[in-house]
């Protein structure tokens with residue numbers, strides 16, 4: 266599955282947000298009760314209204330949303346790269362994630378101490394990015410030193426690694442995170458395997474007060490400008506509101522949201538933003554037994570998409586009967602879509618599109 270690490274300075278609202286994410290009614294849906302893998306790891310359902318629509322049309326007995334993993338990575342302070350705070354353990358936790366949700370304190374509250382004594386989310390973002398860049402630099406230098414012998418032996422893989430590490434090092438020494446490096450298509454795999462902390466995509470989460478959840482404030486606007494300049498994403502959230510919503514049932518939370526001037530829980534937006542950030546897409550399998558959503562990366566072929574369900578589906582792939590979501594809805598289901606000629610038989614080369622309703626045929 267896909268994993269998003271929640272980072273931020275102490276007291277910015279990370280735990281509040283993480284608890285809301287993992288305790289929410291959606292996370293506890295009947296099919297997959299929220300499971301605590303570790304105290305700081307939670308799996309949440311990815312909200313998708315399309316799945317509900319498909320299940321209604323097909324009278325599916327069960328609805329099984331796709332899932333995303335969040336990891337609460339506490340302990341990032343100034344000096345983390347030097348082993349202060351939780352230091353290395355913390356950095357190892359980030360290394361294993363696919364993307365970073367960086368929570369920034371955008372709320373004023375004299376009762377909640379700020380580690381640097383002032384509310385300045387842009388400066389906080391720089392503090393954390395600097396720690397991550399220092400940690401990357403250290404690991405780059407170590408790894409390049411470890412490659413010297415292989416380079417003498419003309420090892421092609423080592424040459425590629427060293428070249429990519431050198432590119433990252435040059436960027437960081439120039440004050441830029443590794444994600445600003447232009448990586449050629451043929452180097453992408455090796456680049457990803459380097460697991461550099463600052464190469465991961467970042468989503469800034471502006472934690473604002475309850476009153477400012479709908480409008481934002483000067484702090485969150487400063488973050489939005491910074492994110493735009495960096496090419497990163499941002500979302501506006503009130504961790505406190507999310508905490509309250511997570512304790513309400515669906516009807517109560519809808520009323521509460523509308524009182525706050527909000528259309529949907531911030532968590533839904535957060536999860537969707539994470540999806541977009543990771544270039545993830547969803548396809549569906551729909552039948553009377555269940556309607557289910559599956560996660561794939563953009564550009565996934567039909568056999569690979571089948572492999573997400575089961576390895577055998579990929580190995581024995583014959584073809585995928587495919588109906589676009591809109592056609593499925595317009596034709597009121599599979600039979601109607603078939604009749605209207607909207608069901609296509611797609612082969613191995615087909616690139617699955619977001620929203621496709623698929624039925625795989627395969628050899629066993």
Ligand code: GDP
Pocket residue numbers: 273274275276277278279280281282372373374377472473474475503504505
């Ligand atoms: P963490 O250290 O980043 O995990 O931060 P916590 O989630 O533990 O929050 C630190 C403190 O800030 C707690 O007392 C929270 O109740 C409080 N807090 C979190 N979000 C908000 C907010 O939007 N407004 C206010 N006033 N306090 C908040």
